[in-house]
Amino acid sequence: MRDPASSFFQCTDKERAIFEAGIKLGTIYHQYVGVPLNLSNLESLEIAIRQSALVQPFVEDAEVTIDRDMVSKRQGTYKYLTLSGDMLRVSIKIRYNSVTVTGRLRYVKEMDYPLMYFE
Amino acid sequence: MRDPASSFFQCTDKERAIFEAGIKLGTIYHQYVGVPLNLSNLESLEIAIRQSALVQPFVEDAEVTIDRDMVSKRQGTYKYLTLSGDMLRVSIKIRYNSVTVTGRLRYVKEMDYPLMYFE
Amino acid sequence: MRDPASSFFQCTDKERAIFEAGIKLGTIYHQYVGVPLNLSNLESLEIAIRQSALVQPFVEDAEVTIDRDMVSKRQGTYKYLTLSGDMLRVSIKIRYNSVTVTGRLRYVKEMDYPLMYFE
């Protein structure tokens, strides 16, 4: 993909890919947290999150899963709950020119925190 | 569906159904506006919105479409855009006891406004 | 406020006010859940939620508080968390013509659920 914004960046391809990975992870978390869900719509939500990630610039692949155990344990009064960040597990592969970076979001138990990092 | 919250409401079944219709329309608009999209992920997003509406209390049916013309006309620099309220067309059927109300969201051209109403 | 959409509604003023109350509560929940917060930005967030409610049609008044106890107990690894629905307590007064309805959102402990209702 040719990048019409390249003149705005003075950085390496790797740094650019890392930046884009950060954007995409922040996007997923803050766009979808709050969606009503139970076990019946988990899969359609995972697919929609994945597909919406794939339309963003420089995204080569994405995997999105929502923790079934958490959802089934927390379903409450009305047999549903709303998506929270700790249920999300995301892996998103960014390619910028020849560099590939994989951004990740997952709940880290020891930190009790949905951590975003990259590889 | 038995309603564990019935003691909080002093109103007719119709009024309750109307209230729930309002909640669900406000939910859809403000949860999903901002999702990255182009023609390739429209359908998965429509399905996810519909399915997430169906898990909410008293929702009997839901139809969600995103305006393909608007999306294809506005796809910009990076061949995607983000969902705005005027692209959404929603119909959501609420049943509370024996009363059914259909909430609607659609862009009304003369008002230049994504209007929520009910029938 | 004259209502340019009145022709879309065949209902009583009370039913209309109830519908609008539902919309506004769904809006607040699904717009702001996910906002990063700790005790330092609680008040600015409460003010912004309230002010954004006041610009919507037929809203006469709004009160928004975020539960300080929950926030201070849950602040984790990085000394912040993200807003969840159970922290929110909202009261929103809707006037349609001569009818006033107050919509409410608050966490109901016995239901373990952030309930929206009206008075």
Added chain:
Amino acid sequence: MRDPASSFFQCTDKERAIFEAGIKLGTIYHQYVGVPLNLSNLESLEIAIRQSALVQPFVEDAEVTIDRDMVSKRQGTYKYLTLSGDMLRVSIKIRYNSVTVTGRLRYVKEMDYPLMYFE
């Protein structure tokens, strides 16, 4: 700030700061797009966005402005609209150890696109 997640990252301090800048910009865009607004609540929203950015890890400073011209031109039927990405202008300063990176979001007219970049 000591970083409890440092073991998850094998990268330079600059790369980490760039990643965090991306996260924060994605967060702001997708959290707040959709907020109801007109000229009366612009400032409280700017303040809330800024303050919520400041509670996130490694954020040293943030500036947020919403385009007053766009808002006043587009206020429609009910004298309000909802926040879209092109109205936002954000500058966010990230410090990781001794490295500082400034992430930016602004509408770039030639691209017709709300671009996120960094310096």
